[in-house]
Structure formats: structure tokens, C-alpha cells
Amino acid sequence: MAQIEIKNVAKRFGSYQALHDINLTIQDQEFMVLLGASGCGKTTLLRIIAGLETATTGEVWIGGRRVDHLAPRDRGIAMVFQNYAVFPHLTVFENIGFGLRMQKLPNDEVKGRVERTAELMHIEQLLKRYSGELSGGQRQRVAVARALAMEPDVILMDEPLSNLDALLRMEMRAELKGVLAASTTTAIYVTHDQVEAMSMADRISVMHQGEIVQAASPIEVYRNPAAEFVAGFIGNPPMNFLPAAPAGDGKWSVAGQVMDGPSSGKPLKFAIRPEDMRPADTGLTATAKVVEPLGAHLLITCEVQGSMFRAVLDSDMSVKPGDQLTLAPQPDRMRWFDPDTTLAVA
Amino acid sequence: MTAVTTDVAGADTRRAGRWVYVSAVGLLCAWVLVPLYFLLINTLSSPETVNSFPKPFIPEFDLGSLTFFANFAGMLTALKNSILVAGLTMIMSIVIGAPAGYALSRFDFRGKELFRLLILLTRAFPLPLLALPLAVMFIQTGLDDTVFGLALVHTTLAIPFAVLITFALFSGIPLELEEAAWTLGCTRLTAFSKVVLPLILPGITASAIFAFVISWNEVFAAAVLTIENRTLTAFLLQNLDTSPLHLKFAGGFILVMPALIFIFAVRKYLFAMWGIASR
Numbered sequence A: 001m002a003q004i005e006i007k008n009v010a011k012r013f014g015s016y017q018a019l020h021d022i023n024l025t026i027q028d029q030e031f032m033v034l035l036g037a038s039g040c041g042k043t044t045l046l047r048i049i050a051g052l053e054t055a056t057t058g059e060v061w062i063g064g065r066r067v068d069h070l071a072p073r074d075r076g077i078a079m080v081f082q083n084y085a086v087f088p089h090l091t092v093f094e095n096i097g098f099g100l101r102m103q104k105l106p107n108d109e110v111k112g113r114v115e116r117t118a119e120l121m122h123i124e125q126l127l128k129r130y131s132g133e134l135s136g137g138q139r140q141r142v143a144v145a146r147a148l149a150m151e152p153d154v155i156l157m158d159e160p161l162s163n164l165d166a167l168l169r170m171e172m173r174a175e176l177k178g179v180l181a182a183s184t185t186t187a188i189y190v191t192h193d194q195v196e197a198m199s200m201a202d203r204i205s206v207m208h209q210g211e212i213v214q215a216a217s218p219i220e221v222y223r224n225p226a227a228e229f230v231a232g233f234i235g236n237p238p239m240n241f242l243p244a245a246p247a248g249d250g251k252w253s254v255a256g257q258v259m260d261g262p263s264s265g266k267p268l269k270f271a272i273r274p275e276d277m278r279p280a281d282t283g284l285t286a287t288a289k290v291v292e293p294l295g296a297h298l299l300i301t302c303e304v305q306g307s308m309f310r311a312v313l314d315s316d317m318s319v320k321p322g323d324q325l326t327l328a329p330q331p332d333r334m335r336w337f338d339p340d341t342t343l344a345v346a
Numbered sequence B: 001m002t003a004v005t006t007d008v009a010g011a012d013t014r015r016a017g018r019w020v021y022v023s024a025v026g027l028l029c030a031w032v033l034v035p036l037y038f039l040l041i042n043t044l045s046s047p048e049t050v051n052s053f054p055k056p057f058i059p060e061f062d063l064g065s066l067t068f069f070a071n072f073a074g075m076l077t078a079l080k081n082s083i084l085v086a087g088l089t090m091i092m093s094i095v096i097g098a099p100a101g102y103a104l105s106r107f108d109f110r111g112k113e114l115f116r117l118l119i120l121l122t123r124a125f126p127l128p129l130l131a132l133p134l135a136v137m138f139i140q141t142g143l144d145d146t147v148f149g150l151a152l153v154h155t156t157l158a159i160p161f162a163v164l165i166t167f168a169l170f171s172g173i174p175l176e177l178e179e180a181a182w183t184l185g186c187t188r189l190t191a192f193s194k195v196v197l198p199l200i201l202p203g204i205t206a207s208a209i210f211a212f213v214i215s216w217n218e219v220f221a222a223a224v225l226t227i228e229n230r231t232l233t234a235f236l237l238q239n240l241d242t243s244p245l246h247l248k249f250a251g252g253f254i255l256v257m258p259a260l261i262f263i264f265a266v267r268k269y270l271f272a273m274w275g276i277a278s279r
Helices: A042-050 A092-102 A107-120 A136-149 A166-182 A194-200 A218-223 A228-233 B002-043 B047-051 B064-071 B075-106 B112-121 B127-141 B147-171 B175-183 B188-217 B220-225 B232-238 B245-265 B267-273
Strands: A004-013 A016-026 A031-035 A057-062 A077-080 A154-158 A186-191 A203-208 A211-216 A240-246 A251-254 A257-260 A268-272 A277-293 A297-304 A307-314 A324-329 A335-337
Touching (some): A004 A042, A031 A166, A042 A077, A042 A186, A092 A107, A186 A194, A228 A268, B002 B245, B047 B064, B188 B267, B232 B245, B245 B267
Parallel strands (some): A154 A186
Antiparallel strands (some): A240 A268, A297 A307
């Protein structure tokens, strides 16, 4: 059992507040991704959980034990670093077995566990090599194997795939997900890559300026962003926003179109994902500016009443720049945000 | 036609440039190597040849001069003293210098930049300026004319280099490696001994050898602060006007060779100290 609880954790570097009062519970065996742009505090939070950084205030609990005063080695964690941190003076075998040797396990047990994890990560033929003789992808595998061999309660990963090329990253993503799903380890994974986050996570915590804006399943984060930041950050291209003026109870005027929405006393922002638009007889009037055929889809950047607006349409449509389009948003996919609090309004 | 002429001219310029380059390199090498070669010839010649004229250009491989050197009264003691002082200097400057280098590269503390500057400033005061007060202090504390006392002075001279070299070495080792070791069950100390130490050991050795050479070559403090327990440099200096030519050559050779060999062996790390990429 290794549930992780982060209670009121804040971190201050001099006058810079890196984390504001973070509260987060990560379930046993959950795969949690901390997602955010660089500088949002995600790595700091991970390092606080690992014990490589001390929180200014707050508590960290792992498996029902308060650990924030403990050294990293007493927390039951293992970590995979962005630059792999494979020890250059040791062979792959000794790297993977390093933690086990520190636990003073008998030789044959170390050997067994190293070989098993190496096999799991498909590096069993590299055991005699040194880090200098490995490619980036292979080093990454060694770093993951070294963490897994510890059989930790919690595995912490700090952008482990960001130094790999795109193809390798996709391959490792699937592999890592498979390996971790088969283990009983709780995983926290830091990334700025939303595709990685969406494809791997059980739950995503979207972080922004030292705060967790939303912690939910990937689909929930995608479909029902809790705040404007999440809506604009997740999705490629991200959500479209248009100002909405009240037009009677539950009615909103968006770019001259009246739509059904929540009841609210003040103006809201209307939001819709680019792929949730259909060409129709009535809807938003848009002028196409740029048309990008992407194979399966057409990405059309257009203008709706002076605002930029993107739509993803089926690629058998023929649209040219300058064309007038009438786009109808799918009613169940429309979202509304309060421009003052930037939070979602139901 | 014109093109051909320019080509020839271009080739001529290149050839001339190359000639200047080669002769400059040759001149510089000769500047260093010719005196060393004469030293070698005269050391490996019999005392009679050394004192005669003209001198041969090929060594005789006669060990007469070296034997004379070894049998000269007090010479072997001086050699032993030199080795002892240099050895002690080496140990002390690493034991004190390496932790300072580690602290400089890993911790942020107030006055860090000032500290780095001050380390270098210790070399700003000429030794003759310090030698007299030091001699007085050493006599008062009983450290005068001892191997340990001299090693202390040499350590002071060697520490700036030890700190700067180890600082460069530690800075070259990513903190992530240490952090990885901590998460894998190491304390700060075991992470240091199992990960950092093996990685910097060659560099530490280089830094130690450099400290050894500094002490080995140092003559002023050695001459002022010792009387009975002279090091080789001080002993040779003392006997400079009375000793025969072949003794001077042999002594010079014995002094120069270890320094040369050691410095050559650790040149990569000395470049690293000054921030030149090591190759």
C-alpha cells in the first residue's frame, strides 16, 4: 500500500513562491502525471516528494507514514531522472544492482533481480557495457530498470522521455505504461508533453504557476477543463474562446448567434474544441484564413467577429482561404468560463 | 593565365605561412628541449667529460656523475627530505583542498565569490615577504627546521591549485548522479564515496601530483626555514658555489625530471583548472 498524500505543501525560493499550498492525494498503484509548462512547479513538487528538496511548509505522507523529514533513501521511492543519471563508472549490471547492493542483498538475489528487470526493459544483452557505450534510449532503459529493480512503493519520473527523439519516445511511452501497469508501484510522472500525459496517465494534475488547477482523468481534463488555463493548454489545437453576452435566462449571444448556456448574471466566455464544430446551415459565421490539410482532417484557421478561431473538419470538404463557413458547435460539447475567476461555469 | 598566376601566388603564400608555422614550433620546442638535452648529456657523462671542452652531443651513458651525486655528503638526506616534504604537502593540500573544492561547487553560501578570490590572493604575496615573519614564528613554535613545518608552508602554496582543480572536477560531475545515489539508498557520505570519488579519483591524483611538484620545486621557503633538514633544492642552492660542475648537472637533472614527468602526466587537468576544455 503506497498512497501518497500531499498536504498544504508550499515552497519558496527566496522571494519566489514556487508552490502555493498544494493538496493532492495519489491512490495506491495509480499512475499520476504532473503536467504543466516549464516553471510551473511540477518538478519542484516531485523533488519534494522524493526528498531532494524540502518544502517550506506542509506535509508529505507515503503509505500512511509521514516522510517529509526523512532522507530520500528512507522514503521507499525510486526516481528516474531527466538526464538518466546512469553512473558512468559502473557497468549496466552494477547500475541496475546499485540500490540492491546498498540494501546489502545477497549476491545471487541481486543477480536474479538485475537480470529479471533487464529482461523486462529489453537490455539483457547490454549488462556488461558502460554508460558511455549506450545510446540515449538505452541509457533511459537502464535508468528505468535501476528504479524498478528496487521494487519501490513509489516510482518518481522527471521528464524521463524528453531527451529522446520522437519515434523512440512513442515506443518508450507505450512500453513504460505496460511495465508500470504490470507492477504494483504507484507512479508520479512529470512532463510538459500533453500527449504523453494523456496517453499514460490514470489521472493528470494540470499545474500552473505553482498551483494544481485540475486533477482528473485524461478524458475529464480534455472534455471538462476546470479552468480556462486547462482548456487553452490541453489539446492541439487548444479550445476556441469567444465572448458571450447574456441574452435572457440561460440564453447567450455568441458572435451574433443565440445559444443555450448556464444561467449567470454576468458575461461569460464561450469555449468549444475545434473538432466539435460541424458545417451547418445555421451557426457561427467564420471566414477561412489558412487551410492546412492534415490527411485525416483539415485544420482551418478562421476569423469569427475579429477573434481567431480554429476548426477541424473532415478532409473531403473543399475549403479555400477567404471562404465563408457556417459552423455549428455541438451543443453537448460547449463549455462556459467565468472571465473573472477563469473557472468553468456549469 | 591570370588564374594560374594567382593560384601559384596563393600556393606560395600558403607554403610561406606553413614554413613560418613550422619554424616557430621548432624554435619553441628547441627553447625547451635543448637545455634539457644538455642537462641529460652532462648527467650521463663521466665527471671528466663534463668538465672538459668541447662537449660531446651524444651521452656517454657513464654513471660517474650520478654516483658522485649519490655519494656527496648529505645529498641523499636532502633527497629524502624533499620527498617527505612533497609527500606531506600532497596529502595535506588534498585533505584540505578537496573538501573546499566540493563545497565551492555544490553549496551556495554567502561570500562564495569572495572566497574564490581570496584563495587566489594567497598567491599574490611574494614568499620573501612572508618568509621572515614565518621564520620567526616557526622558531617560536619549534616548527623551524622540521619537515612538517616546511610542508605546512608548501601546503599553503599548493592549496589554491588544489581547491581550483577539485572545484573544476566536482563541477564536472552532475548533481543528478549524486541525487540518483541518494534515492537508491545512499547517504551523502556513501554517495560521495561510491559515485563521486571513483569519478574524480584521476583528477584528485593529478591535483595531488601537482601539489607534490610545487613543493618539490620550491626553493625559497626551503632555504630560509631549514638548516639541517635541507630539501634537495635548498641543499643544491647552498652548495652552488662550492660544488663541482658535474654535481650541479646531476642535481639539476634529478630535480627537473620528476617535475617534468608529473606535469606531463597531469597536463589535461591543469588545462581544466583554467577552464580550457580538456581533450
